[in-house]
Amino acid sequence: MKPAAVFDVSQTDGVPLPQQPEVELLKGEAPIGLCASLVGYCESRGYTVSRGDCQGANGVTKFDTKEVIVRPDVDDAQAVKTLAHEAAHTTLHEKLVDRTCRGLIEVEAESVAFLVLAAHQVDSSQYTFNYVAGRAHQAKALAPDGPSIEEIVQATGQRVITAADQILNVTRPGPSVAEVAVGSLAMEIEPKVDRALQPVSVMASEQPASHQHVLPGMDVLPPLYSPDHGPTIGR
Numbered sequence: 001m002k003p004a005a006v007f008d009v010s011q012t013d014g015v016p017l018p019q020q021p022e023v024e025l026l027k028g029e030a031p032i033g034l035c036a037s038l039v040g041y042c043e044s045r046g047y048t049v050s051r052g053d054c055q056g057a058n059g060v061t062k063f064d065t066k067e068v069i070v071r072p073d074v075d076d077a078q079a080v081k082t083l084a085h086e087a088a089h090t091t092l093h094e095k096l097v098d099r100t101c102r103g104l105i106e107v108e109a110e111s112v113a114f115l116v117l118a119a120h121q122v123d124s125s126q127y128t129f130n131y132v133a134g135r136a137h138q139a140k141a142l143a144p145d146g147p148s149i150e151e152i153v154q155a156t157g158q159r160v161i162t163a164a165d166q167i168l169n170v171t172r173p174g175p176s177v178a179e180v181a182v183g184s185l186a187m188e189i190e191p192k193v194d195r196a197l198q199p200v201s202v203m204a205s206e207q208p209a210s211h212q213h214v215l216p217g218m219d220v221l222p223p224l225y226s227p228d229h230g231p232t233i234g235r
Contacts, residue, residue: 023134024126025058030076031120037171038083042068044170045090049083058082061089081113081124084167088112091163103138108156108163110135115164119172 039049047061051072054060059070059082068086070079088109096105114128147155 023130025074026077026081026122026124026127027075028077030080031122034120034171035076035080035083038080038087038167041167041170042083042087042090045094047090051079059086061086061093063094077122077124078127081117081122081127084113084116085109087116087167088163091166092159101142103135103142104156106135106138107132108160111156111160112163112167115160116167116171119164119168 042049047066047068049068049070052069054069054071057071058074058078059068061068068083068090070082070086074082086109089105092108092112093105110128110131114124114132117124
């Protein structure tokens with residue numbers, strides 16, 4: 001090798017180089033149990049998961065040593081978003097021979113993370129949209145005559161959906177005990193309420209004088225309370 005003169009970008013003319021849009025880290029808490037289920041998913045694929053130095057990234061997946069690392073200095077919402085992103089890498093990219101198109105790989109992983117978090121009622125759009133846009137620009141820059149940015153994003157669609165479904169099969173929250181109880185209660189009450197709303201066949205004037213005046217059908221409803229029955233893992 002030998003020294004050579006080069007130009008700084010400020011000394012050149014031409015179309016401005018595309019800048020990756022700024023991303024905004026997620027703030028706040030994560031859904032209860034989501035982090036643990038994402039960790040379990042990664043571990044089921046043979047990866048260890050830890051918090052540590054990611055050398056400027058929010059997360060990293062090391063395929064050779066089977067490690068997933070998430071930076072420790074972010075809110076829980078960002079940590080699970082990053083962990084979902086890295087989980088997508090373990091699902092989609094472990095066996096890739098050619099990982100040179102980093103932009104496309106990152107578009108896929110971040111899109112999976114977005115779908116997983118959305119299924120858990122977490123909106124990661126403030127991070128994901130700019131991240132995906134920046135990575136798609138990166139992929140486009142490597143192949144300026146290739147597909148458009150929109151086509152790049154759409155081309156990953158089926159792989160993204162398949163990977164997201166695979167992760168959600170492990171992490172998707174089931175109905176809580178309270179939700180099951182409320183659903184069962186509604187199923188029990190509905191037919192009784194329907195009966196209560198049926199027209200009364202006996203006119204009030206024909207009722208025995210001793211009959212207690214109640215709303216139609218209320219005499220067939222059970223008490224509301226009985227002493228015998230209590231209530232109840234980038235980027």
